[in-house]
Amino acid sequence: MRTPPSNPEEANVLVPSAVHMHGYVDCHCHISSGDFDKDIEEVIESSKKAGLLALLAVAEHAGEFDKIIELSRRFPGFIFPCLGVHPVQEVSPEQQRGASVQDLEAALPIIEKYKDQLVAIGEVGLDFTPRYVHCDADKDSQRQVLIRQAQIAKELDLPLNVHSRSAGRPTIHLLKEQGVEKALLHAFDGKPSVAMEGVKAGYFFSIPPSIIRSEQQKLVKQLPLENICLETDSPALGPEKQVRNEPKNICISAEYISKIKGVSLQTVMEVTTQNALRLFPKLKSAIRP
Numbered sequence: 001m002r003t004p005p006s007n008p009e010e011a012n013v014l015v016p017s018a019v020h021m022h023g024y025v026d027c028h029c030h031i032s033s034g035d036f037d038k039d040i041e042e043v044i045e046s047s048k049k050a051g052l053l054a055l056l057a058v059a060e061h062a063g064e065f066d067k068i069i070e071l072s073r074r075f076p077g078f079i080f081p082c083l084g085v086h087p088v089q090e091v092s093p094e095q096q097r098g099a100s101v102q103d104l105e106a107a108l109p110i111i112e113k114y115k116d117q118l119v120a121i122g123e124v125g126l127d128f129t130p131r132y133v134h135c136d137a138d139k140d141s142q143r144q145v146l147i148r149q150a151q152i153a154k155e156l157d158l159p160l161n162v163h164s165r166s167a168g169r170p171t172i173h174l175l176k177e178q179g180v181e182k183a184l185l186h187a188f189d190g191k192p193s194v195a196m197e198g199v200k201a202g203y204f205f206s207i208p209p210s211i212i213r214s215e216q217q218k219l220v221k222q223l224p225l226e227n228i229c230l231e232t233d234s235p236a237l238g239p240e241k242q243v244r245n246e247p248k249n250i251c252i253s254a255e256y257i258s259k260i261k262g263v264s265l266q267t268v269m270e271v272t273t274q275n276a277l278r279l280f281p282k283l284k285s286a287i288r289p
């Protein structure tokens with residue numbers, strides 16, 4: 001890992017290739033969501049106009065894996081697939097439950113089938129929001145699903161794209177216990193002090209556009225820019241509640257970080273994109289300077 005520059009404005013001197021890296025990477029996006037079925041071409045086009053170089057399409061359950069792979073083929077070198085089982089599974093739009101080993105078993109053969117095309121395993125993680133966990137066994141089942149996926153990621157030498165809600169500390173501790181070395185903690189809602197344990201372990205944290213209306217602003221202040229990535233989590237976590245979020249809003253995250261850190265937008269762009277390339281090295285072959 002390179003040492004962080006003492007003056008962040010010098011980042012492009014230390015990383016010469018970054019000079020040409022004019023664009024953002026959306027490290028966590030649900031582009032396979034039905035919300036984008038009607039106008040996916042326009043959504044991708046406007047995200048490119050906003051400076052997006054690539055986006056990581058994460059999955060929540062086995063039922064959407066084929067769609068994600070199809071999208072990555074339809075937009076080669078721009079949409080990069082991540083497959084995984086989310087800690088919360090939707091039974092119906094009104095009903096959700098914690099992930100079980102059965103959900104994982106349905107996913108494993110498809111992950112195996114597409115393993116060479118994946119840039120990460122995700123979205124995986126822990127969600128201890130009270131309505132999803134009713135007892136310790138529910139938490140344990142989520143843990144088992146995450147542990148197994150952490151092992152698969154290690155076997156495939158892939159990073160993890162990680163969700164944690166009301167479970168910041170247990171998530172980071174589990175990843176460390178499992179010896180996970182490469183992980184992106186997306187939209188982390190835990191304490192900054194817990195996030196800093198993740199930084200020590202070499203993990204990255206991605207910041208969504210909803211940061212402008214969230215209580216996690218202290219987190220951005222404390223995290224070193226060298227551990228920050230950008231994400232949109234589209235169609236969720238947009239700048240306005242209840243409005244469909246789009247990958248083009250990635251610049252809202254970047255502008256916010258630039259303001260909080262007191263560095264130029266260009267620096268945020270270059271450093272976060274270099275971070276994304278360090279964490280997801282398979283992007284390198286496709287993103288040409």
Ligand SMILES: [Zn+2]
Binds near residue numbers: 028
């Ligand atoms: Zn997500």
